[in-house]
Amino acid sequence: MRYLTSGETHGEALAAIIEGLPSNLYVDKNFIDNELKRRQSGYGRGERMAIEKDTIHILSGIRNNKTTGAPLCFLIKNRDYENWKDKEIPEITKPRPGHADLSGAIKYNQRDMRNILERASARETAARVAIGSIAKLLLNNFGITVKSKVLEIGGKKNEEEWKLRIDEAKKDGDTLGGIIEITIDGVPIGLGSHTQWDRKLDAILAYNIMSVQAIKGVEFGMGFYAAKNSGLMVHDEIYYNGKFYRKTNNAGGIEGGISNGMPIVIKAAMKPIPTLRKPLKSVDINTKEEIEAVYERSDVTAVEAASVVLEAVCAWVIADECTKKFGGDSISEMLNNYNLYNKYVEEY
Numbered sequence: 001m002r003y004l005t006s007g008e009t010h011g012e013a014l015a016a017i018i019e020g021l022p023s024n025l026y027v028d029k030n031f032i033d034n035e036l037k038r039r040q041s042g043y044g045r046g047e048r049m050a051i052e053k054d055t056i057h058i059l060s061g062i063r064n065n066k067t068t069g070a071p072l073c074f075l076i077k078n079r080d081y082e083n084w085k086d087k088e089i090p091e092i093t094k095p096r097p098g099h100a101d102l103s104g105a106i107k108y109n110q111r112d113m114r115n116i117l118e119r120a121s122a123r124e125t126a127a128r129v130a131i132g133s134i135a136k137l138l139l140n141n142f143g144i145t146v147k148s149k150v151l152e153i154g155g156k157k158n159e160e161e162w163k164l165r166i167d168e169a170k171k172d173g174d175t176l177g178g179i180i181e182i183t184i185d186g187v188p189i190g191l192g193s194h195t196q197w198d199r200k201l202d203a204i205l206a207y208n209i210m211s212v213q214a215i216k217g218v219e220f221g222m223g224f225y226a227a228k229n230s231g232l233m234v235h236d237e238i239y240y241n242g243k244f245y246r247k248t249n250n251a252g253g254i255e256g257g258i259s260n261g262m263p264i265v266i267k268a269a270m271k272p273i274p275t276l277r278k279p280l281k282s283v284d285i286n287t288k289e290e291i292e293a294v295y296e297r298s299d300v301t302a303v304e305a306a307s308v309v310l311e312a313v314c315a316w317v318i319a320d321e322c323t324k325k326f327g328g329d330s331i332s333e334m335l336n337n338y339n340l341y342n343k344y345v346e347e348y
Helices: 029-039 079-083 100-107 113-122 120-140 158-173 201-210 225-228 303-326 329-346
Strands: 001-005 013-019 057-060 071-078 145-153 179-186 216-219 238-240 245-248 264-270 281-283 290-292
Touching: 001 120, 013 120, 029 120, 029 303, 071 120, 100 113, 100 245, 120 145, 120 303, 145 303, 179 225, 179 303, 201 216, 201 264, 201 303, 264 303, 281 303
Parallel strands: none
Antiparallel strands: 001 013, 013 071, 057 071, 145 179, 179 264, 216 264, 238 245, 281 290
16 A cells, blocks of 8 residues: 645645545544544644544545545645635744754755745644554454553653643743653554565564654654663563464564564654744854754643654554555455464464
């Protein structure tokens, strides 16, 4: 499967096309809209979340709530567009440290950096949450679930403490990042491959996770902590009692680039949002004078929202790997192949 997204943060809409979905997959619009709502929630979100009420509008590829096998196309309207469409929007020449503004402007020869930041904005992730929601609906057929939880925000590890930390940051004109854990349950043995570098499941997941705005680090299972321990403490011993199993999951569900049947456990680090009310020093790209970076309406933190986005991109990867492994042009054909494969694994 593959997809493309299009659209800008203050444009008329976000759009996406998904190709390769099996036919007869039931698509629950209410589930997708609820996932979009989850993305807009979280303590520390900004003013825009009170404006946008994201819902999906499917244009093609669905009939009677089921996929047809044709490409699926959808829109998510930007309701804030009505507040901007008739206004003369000033140019942006003051790049924000930590954002794509300056590098993108130089790369694409843009003197108005709004042409960069409008697309680089995390608003794009609304489309990816919708895409990932459809992937979750596919995975439901195989008993695979994707969940996330926030482990910390601003260095604080419980909700009451990080809310206080967010309030402090808001008062100071600052922003906060955090750490998110994603757990994927029900993944069968055998997704991904050791045979080529770009087919390794952990590599594909890491690539997709790192494509999410503001994500700066990723680790699987024990992750970086494994580097501090010996092999005797790190590797998960194998047992057999009618089937192969492990008592520990330090590998995070993937060995040699292949899922091993244990839950896939991933941690991701999100940096603080680079748009600050108390701006950092920068340089005007036209005058070359030292200035303060431009402030665009933003959140204090979006870690809780990012956890929903990470669920979506991980769900997409696992759904795509299921289509590769179990093949089939329809969901029933995929399920038949899946059931035959499970029987093979049980008898191995």
